[in-house]
Amino acid sequence: MHSRTLALVFASFAVTACKTHIDSAPPGERAYLLERVDDVAIVQVYADGFERLEPRERALCWHLYQAAVAGRTIYMQQRCAEALDILALGEELLTHSAGIERATLEEVRRYMKLFWVNHSPYNNITARKNLLRCTPSALVDAAERAQHNGAQLPLHIDETPRALVARLAPMLFDPEHKPMVTAKNPVGALDIVQASAATFYGPGVNLRRLEQLSERYELNSNVVLDAQGQLAELPWRAGSPAEGIAPGLYARELEGVIAHLEAALPLATEAMRKALEAQIRFYRTGERADREAYDIAWVADTASPVDTVNSFVEVYVDPRGKKGAWEGIVDYEDPVKATLIKTIADNAQWFEDHMPYAPEFRKPQVRGISARSIDVIVETGDAGPVSAIGINLPNDARVRELHGSKSVSLANIVEASERATPAGARREFCWDDAEAQRAERWQALTSDMLTNMHEVIGHASGRQAQGFAGEPADSIGENYSALEEARADLVALYFMADPKLAELGLLSDPQAAALAAYEHYVRNGGLQQLRRVRHGDQLEEDHMRNRQLVVHWIEAHAPAALERARRDDKTFLRVRDVAAFRAACGELLGLVQRIKSTGDGAAAKELLERHGVKFEAALRDEVVARYERYDVPSYIGYVFPRLEPITDASGRVVDARLGYPASLEAQMLEWSGRLTP
Ligand SMILES: [Zn+2]
Incomplete structure (x- = not known):
């Protein structure tokens, strides 16, 4: 199962698309990198295409957004038993802070930023616990002060702030107490279930006993010991009293999610409505068959401009790999971007007829492969603030086989991660200011164009030689x-510099765009x-x-196209001439197509081994050293746009407006209702 592509580090060469900008409107000076907190970068996501949706679709997004926010505390509870109390304590301190000692308050703020990004004290990437770096007594002082200021602390009956801190202290301060959320290789006597802080299994449950259990709610239940000491499942479901289905774990949260999904129904397309209804049904019953029905209905909805994932999905947090972490995603297909892809697909035959390889390898009738790239409006729970850059769902292998799957790239996430790369690292491999400026100006657009052409006309093109039987693979x-x-x-590279792109209205200045695209490609493929x-x-x-392979072959065969240069003990690759580079791409494409069309395994091996496989270790060492000078964070937490509802006279939401919160902190406090925008 590999349903998502994680951007663990800044991946300017991610296998995916970039956000489309209409090329006359570059993104300008807005902020992407908002702040750094330890090893995480906090990065703003923009959803420019939202304004191009219909009012009804925007109103739909608003309801789905609320549903995504309503479920996020489920994921916190899945990761850590104390999560909700820590959330309430931290947020109440931050919003009732008058008189709290400054150093303590700042430390609580740092800790909470990591908590929000990771939905718990546990780091998303390493699974290890983050600690609060102040003394318990300083925290007691702060809690007492906040309570004095009117804070609603998560106190048990008759509990004092001091007792609250004592209760949470092992989780907050003790590195030895439950050190990992998911311990797949625990040391010592504990098994993977016992050693993991994730809450899917109750006290006394161990792996050996679980092996005797066949779970009815495998994806969506906690397993605990009942009063008789027997294993029992607590299904996660809202329940349906009329049918005699009792509410289960997370019923309160799920009722909140369901209310927003139901409000979305009248605004959804027919296909989406079916999927939402199926999901509501699954949330009520928790039954496997209902979850399958939802998966099937969701996969069938391929045309709705707005989409959502709102369910128990990935199983990475569970050491057994069975229990689904809750997540919520709301996304849309940018209409401008969809038009761009469609334009390329509609002209697939023109591109095929102009392929720079032998006519007998061209398809007389070609159809572009459909590709989809989306912009996210919000991701919650297991889906965000730490985000994937690509999603391929559902996970259920049987549903995939019989009904297919949906695969998308998250264009605005990719763009935000690229734009937030430290400026120094971004220009380190550019030869001069002009190249760096071209990259800034064109890169989002050209990465997008290259990805689309790669998918839509690249893989779709070409045919086997006459008489070739079997599969080239x-x-x-x-x-x-x-x-x-x-x-x-x-x-994609070959057509990037074709005047046809201007003729189709896709690029205003193909020559300038192509130069930037070629430079980006060689910096990445040859060095970065x-x-x-x-x-x-x-x-x-x-x-x-x-x-x-592409970069080294062109360097070796077309010195007029590409040269290697050294300055200050640094290596650079310089594109010398767009036309020469394009011609070299065409020549290599001719060779590669001949190899594929004739199934020439020996030639493929020779080509790859000569140019694609080996690299110079000294050059790698140089590249690594050049990167290390910049403080590149190890992962990213995204801040999402804010939606504000627009209502009619009766109070019905008829449209929504996009805004941006000031910070991660503002977004999180708004979501928990402790801050009014
Ligand atoms: Zn590909």
């Missing part, structure tokens, strides 16, 4: 995948990607091999 073997990716990249391979002198990953 079989005759080409282990080099096929890298070769095919190179072929799709080369189609090497920082990911810390050991050895060989690339293993197919996309990395294909990019290096």
Whole structure:
């Protein structure tokens, strides 16, 4: 199961698309990187295409957004038994802070930022616990002061602030107490279930006993010991009293989610309405068959401009890999972007007829492959603030086989992560200011164009030689995948500089855009990607091999197109001439297409081994050292747009307006109702 592509580090060469901007409207000076908190970067996501949706669709988004926010505390509780109390304590301190000692308050603020990003004290990437770095007595003082200021502390009956802090102290301050949320390789006597802080299994439950249990609610239940000491399931469901289905765990939260989903129904398309109804049904019953029905209805909805995921989905947090972490996502397909992709697809035959390879390898009738890239408005629970850059769901293998899956790239997330890369790191591999400025000006658009052409006309193009039987993948073997990716990249690179793109209204200045696109490609494929391979002198990953193949082949065969330059002991790759570079791409594409069309495994092997696999270890060391000078964070927490409802005279939500909160803190306090925007 690999349903998501995680952007653990800034991945300017992610295997995915970038946000479309109409190329006359570059993103300008707005802030992407909002702040750094320890090793996490807090980055603003923008959803520009939202304004281009219909009012009804925007109102729909508002309801779905509320549903996504309503469920987020479920995920906190899944990660940590004390999460809700820590959330309430921290947020009440921050909103009733008058007179709290400054150093204590700032430390609570730092701790809470990490908590919000990770929905718990546990780091999303390492699974290890973050600690509050003040003394328990300083926290008691702060809590007493906040209570004096009117804070609603999460006190048990008759509990004092001091007793509250004592109760939470092991989780907040003690590094030895439940150190990991998910412990897949625990040391010592505890098994993976006992050693993990995730709350799916109650006290006394261990792995050995679980092996005897066949769970009815495998994805959506806690397993606990009942009064007789027997294993029992607590299903996560809202219940349906009329049918005799009792409310289960998280019933209160799920009722909140359901109310917003029901409000969304009248605004949804027919296909989406079916999916939402199925999901509401699943939330009520918790039954596997209802979850399957939802998966099937959700997969069937491929055309609605707005989409949502709101369910128990990924199983990574559970050490057994069974229990679904709750997540909420609301996204839309940017209409301008959809038009761009459609324009390329509608002209697929023109591109095919102009492929720079032998006519017998061109398809007489080609259809563009449909591709989708979305912008997210909000991601909650397991889906955000730490976000994937691509999503492929559902996870249920049976549903995938029979009904298919939806695969999308999260365009505005990718763009935000690129834009938030430290400026120094972004321009380190540019030869001069002009190149750096071209990258700023064009990169979002050209990455987008390249990705779309790669998917829509790249993989779709070409045919096998007359008389060739079987599959090219079989005759080409282990080099096929890298070769095919190179072929799709080369189609995109070749047409990137074609005047046809201007004629189709896709680019105002193809020559300038193509230069920026070529420069970006060679910086990445020839230099930057090497920082990911810390050991050895060989690339293993197919996309990395294909990019290096393209760059090294052009460097070796077309000195008028690309040259290697050194300055101050640093290596640069300089695109010398757009036309020469384009011609070189066309020549290599001709070669690659011939290899594929004829299934020439020996030639594929020779090409890859000569240019795609080996790299110079000294160059890698140089690239790594150049990166290390910049403080590149290890992961990103995103701040999402804010939606404000627009209502009619009767109070019905008829439209929504997009805004941006000032900070992560503001967004989180707004979501928990402790701050009014
Ligand atoms: Zn591809």
